[in-house]
Amino acid sequence: MQTLDQIKATLEQKITGARVEIVPNGIATLPGSLLVDNAHALAVANFLKNDSQFQFDFASNVTGIDWPERVIKEKVKVKKLVDGVEKDVDEVVEKTTPAYLECVYHLYSISRGEGPLTIRLRTSDRGQNVNLPSLTPVWRSCEFQEREVYDLFGIQFTSHPDLRRILMWEGFVDHPMRKDYVEPDDYEYEPTPHDELIAKAQRHYPQEATS
Amino acid sequence: MIDETLRNELKRQGVFTTNLAELYNWGRKNSLWPLQFGLACCAIEMIAASMARFDISRFGAEVFRPSPRQADLMIVAGTVTKKMAPQVVRLYNQMPEPKYVIAMGACAISGGPFKQGYNVLKGIDRYIPVDIHIPGCPPRPEALLHALMALQKKIESDKLRGGGRPRHLDPEQPSEFPVPECGAHDLVPTKNHTLWNPKPILRKS
Amino acid sequence: MLTQNETNPHLFLAVFIAVAIVFALTPLLIARLWAKLFSPQKRGPIKNSTYECGLDKQAIGWVQFKAEYYLYAIIFLVFDVEILFLLPFAAVFKQLSIGAVVAMLVFVLLLVEGLAWACLKGLLKWRQS
Numbered sequence A: 001m002q003t004l005d006q007i008k009a010t011l012e013q014k015i016t017g018a019r020v021e022i023v024p025n026g027i028a029t030l031p032g033s034l035l036v037d038n039a040h041a042l043a044v045a046n047f048l049k050n051d052s053q054f055q056f057d058f059a060s061n062v063t064g065i066d067w068p069e070r071v072i073k074e075k076v077k078v079k080k081l082v083d084g085v086e087k088d089v090d091e092v093v094e095k096t097t098p099a100y101l102e103c104v105y106h107l108y109s110i111s112r113g114e115g116p117l118t119i120r121l122r123t124s125d126r127g128q129n130v131n132l133p134s135l136t137p138v139w140r141s142c143e144f145q146e147r148e149v150y151d152l153f154g155i156q157f158t159s160h161p162d163l164r165r166i167l168m169w170e171g172f173v174d175h176p177m178r179k180d181y182v183e184p185d186d187y188e189y190e191p192t193p194h195d196e197l198i199a200k201a202q203r204h205y206p207q208e209a210t211s
Numbered sequence B: 001m002i003d004e005t006l007r008n009e010l011k012r013q014g015v016f017t018t019n020l021a022e023l024y025n026w027g028r029k030n031s032l033w034p035l036q037f038g039l040a041c042c043a044i045e046m047i048a049a050s051m052a053r054f055d056i057s058r059f060g061a062e063v064f065r066p067s068p069r070q071a072d073l074m075i076v077a078g079t080v081t082k083k084m085a086p087q088v089v090r091l092y093n094q095m096p097e098p099k100y101v102i103a104m105g106a107c108a109i110s111g112g113p114f115k116q117g118y119n120v121l122k123g124i125d126r127y128i129p130v131d132i133h134i135p136g137c138p139p140r141p142e143a144l145l146h147a148l149m150a151l152q153k154k155i156e157s158d159k160l161r162g163g164g165r166p167r168h169l170d171p172e173q174p175s176e177f178p179v180p181e182c183g184a185h186d187l188v189p190t191k192n193h194t195l196w197n198p199k200p201i202l203r204k205s
Numbered sequence C: 001m002l003t004q005n006e007t008n009p010h011l012f013l014a015v016f017i018a019v020a021i022v023f024a025l026t027p028l029l030i031a032r033l034w035a036k037l038f039s040p041q042k043r044g045p046i047k048n049s050t051y052e053c054g055l056d057k058q059a060i061g062w063v064q065f066k067a068e069y070y071l072y073a074i075i076f077l078v079f080d081v082e083i084l085f086l087l088p089f090a091a092v093f094k095q096l097s098i099g100a101v102v103a104m105l106v107f108v109l110l111l112v113e114g115l116a117w118a119c120l121k122g123l124l125k126w127r128q129s
Helices: A004-014 A038-050 A142-153 A195-204 A206-210 B004-012 B020-029 B042-050 B085-094 B105-110 B141-156 C011-037 C068-091 C098-120
Strands: A020-023 A033-036 A058-067 A070-082 A085-097 A100-109 A114-122 A131-133 A156-158 B073-077 B100-104 B132-134
Touching (some): A004 A033, A004 A038, A033 A038, A038 A131, A058 A114, A100 A142, B042 B100, B100 B105, B105 B132
Antiparallel strands (some): A020 A033, A058 A100
């Protein structure tokens, strides 16, 4: 398979206006993924599926990720005057990343025996603008998984043929896999609780849990 | 009522004596027809129990009925999701009396490994009266057979009249239990307080 | 006229009928008595509602089915019987004489004739009501 840089170059060359960004993996030895802009996602997906050099004909997995607002610490080399001499000094810069939702597709090419290629789509925030283009018209296997992402993360897929909840019932309002989901307060006493449960019990029933 | 020692003496002489309740319970305990439905992996063990190796038909319970109208026993085999719970309760309500429930496996008892999940009911005994609980994840077929034998013992000791008679012979006891509805955040209500009342834990607000 | 010793030859019929009625009614009466004495009837709106695999009922169950299903069942039966005879035929095909093969061909031809007749009659076309 081509490297991510090659794929990115090809995509940007073939699809005018497409903005593709390489997202490195947190583990350096594992391959990263391609972040595709929402406006051209459908065109990029079609190209990846139909172009003879890629032929990604199988979307095996669609996942959602909820990224709350977070602070990233980065080490940056800054030139500074130390004792009158200019030196490279490591400085920690804190960057705040705005909150957003992400949808991750794992693509395989069965005819070429290649994969996976991971592409990501990102919403602009996690409140009102949670629209993403649906890739179900390109890969039919995305239909149920996008429904699941919609159900659990609340990403609205435009042009999805049948966007309904799939695991939770109609009339359920929350999106349970979001980080800020508060589950209904239905705690039961357990003799051997997990750590998380102990914390929850202490929040709800301080005397019982600590005794 | 016949004296127990006299009865044993008669039995030794080859005379079998019985009474109506015993005969009635003997007939019922040996023809428990389960409702044929499985919810998760415990159902596989239930299927194994009904096959030749474990052979649940030795206990007269091999006739898995596809309709609740013909079933006596509900084996809740597997995880009950909140989406499925109303259906399970409704199926239980549609079974004719007498009816019994075996909660099979950790999930049916308490939610099991998925207890803290957003979509899993924390035990079916929140909505319907459970007669036998089988722990295990999943329980082996032997455990299901053991539960069935325990249920048979329970049926054996049922009285026909008076206090302490089983639920189905008491006209005061309900036969239907309220079916929960799917609400905006959780099932409404989250439990049936007449059935499931654990020790209340005081909250420090 | 009947004498003292002779009985009515139809008497045994009456006895039979009486025994049959008692025989049929006794279990019913016992069951009724049992229910009255011990087992209370517990009816309810959910218990009496239509069985829909636990879901709420969508509509009533008294709907009409099209008569065409019946025709399809009959035509299916033609092939069903054909397979029934063709399978053992196929198993010993190599040892059979030419006469047996011809007989089988005639049999298949008869069935095909029936299918052709059904086709010409327009029975294989599904009519939208």
